[in-house]
Amino acid sequence: MESGNGAMSDAMNFDEPEHVRMLRDQTRRFVAEHMPRAKAREWDRGNIFPREVFDKFAALGMMGLTTEERYGGAGVDIYATMAVIEEIAKRSVALACPYIMAVCYAGMNLGESASEEQKETLLPKVAAGKLMFAYGLSEPNVGGDLATVETTAAREGDEIVLNGAKRWCTGAHIADYIFCLARSGPREEKYKNLSIVLVPADAAGLTITPLGHLGIRGVETKDVILENVRVPAANILGGPEKWNKGWGQLAGRALEVEKLELSACALGLAEAALADAWTYAEERVQFGKPIAHHQAIRHSLAEARTKVQAMRHMLYHAAWLANNNRPCSVETSMAKLFCCEGAAEVSEQAIRVVGAYGLSDDMDLERYLRDAKSLPIVGGSSNMQKNNIANRLKLGA
Ligand SMILES: Cc1cc2nc3c(=O)[nH]c(=O)nc-3n(C[C@H](O)[C@H](O)[C@H](O)COP(=O)(O)OP(=O)(O)OC[C@H]3O[C@@H](n4cnc5c(N)ncnc54)[C@H](O)[C@@H]3O)c2cc1C
Known part of the structure; x- marks a missing residue:
């Protein structure tokens, strides 16, 4: 018998859908094999865009997540798109950018605002990984x-x-x-x-x-x-x-997705910074014990872990709203504000936990910090998100 509680537990299900878990796993495996840490460092230092890697990723069918099936895509799935961006950004935000340029800048905007003729010509190219917008x-x-x-x-x-x-x-x-x-x-x-x-x-x-x-x-x-x-x-x-x-074409779901894609980059980056600092704290011994046993370090990592968990909830709640065509301008602005500020804070906190080696180019923490700095500025600064939240909630109206 379906009880009130049963209906409630259904509505509050935080498990990721099976197809998203599969896409996540597939992306993780791809990143591990084709975007290893050493390569990400090399591309960062050499200022290189590895197009051949991007093409291999496209060949897996990963570019069709914002394109309807009738144009050759997998159907519009904003939640799944964010999961893929998060997984790539765990390795490098710079590597997530070309994916965003294809799937979000091109795919979302064309899907939402293009003429039928433009959709028929351009969307199949997006889904095939052969079209990027800047x-x-x-x-x-x-x-x-x-x-x-x-x-x-x-x-x-x-x-x-x-x-x-x-x-x-x-x-x-x-x-x-x-x-x-x-x-x-x-x-x-x-x-x-x-x-x-x-x-x-x-x-x-x-x-x-x-x-x-x-x-x-x-x-x-x-x-x-x-x-x-x-x-x-x-x-x-x-x-x-x-x-x-x-102007009207800049608003709508494509704008919500722009805020979310940056939040997904922020979440991936913060998770990566936290994971590196966490591991280091367990291994680095000072004053006769791993630094993870010093209370100040434990608290710092526990705080960062809490922030990252909150970032995850805000991002995927807002993505779920956008995916279901529900009003979400406030929630996407809150996610953009919280996640992007959070990534800047967590990446700096991670360096403080690690200490000197956090600044060394033998680790990735200095790269995470460099990439995190732009997140609260791009795609509508934190102040602009606060304006939007207050305006939408009719503060003082
Ligand atoms: C790495 C990077 C990548 C970027 N990529 C792109 C891109 O691909 N395409 C693109 O078009 N742009 C891009 N941008 C630009 C980015 O979107 C802008 O930085 C952003 O829109 C804000 O503009 P601004 O930084 O010039 O700040 P300004 O708008 O000049 O604002 C300066 C300061 O004043 C504050 N401020 C301004 N107005 C208000 C207000 N009404 N209330 C409160 N505070 C306010 C801002 O928060 C900020 O602190 C990129 C920027 C960077 C750094």
């Missing part, structure tokens, strides 16, 4: 206030002409398209008159230049200069009828 939102003068972009898009017959500069364009040099937010009409109406144009990364007039910065070496972020770049009007995201309607 986000061209930020600009030299434009950070969080994205609706003030200065890059212009003008219609000339069946073509769009783009001029301007995009900054912090992660992976522009390995992407197929720049997902470019541009001012396409008068500035007076700030949130109207914006369009998203898919600009081929090899278009004439488009130049990609380096931008020195801390972290995510191998994928890097770049400057992208657009000088009279011409693309067909068919490259407007959603088709020509979506001209001047770009």
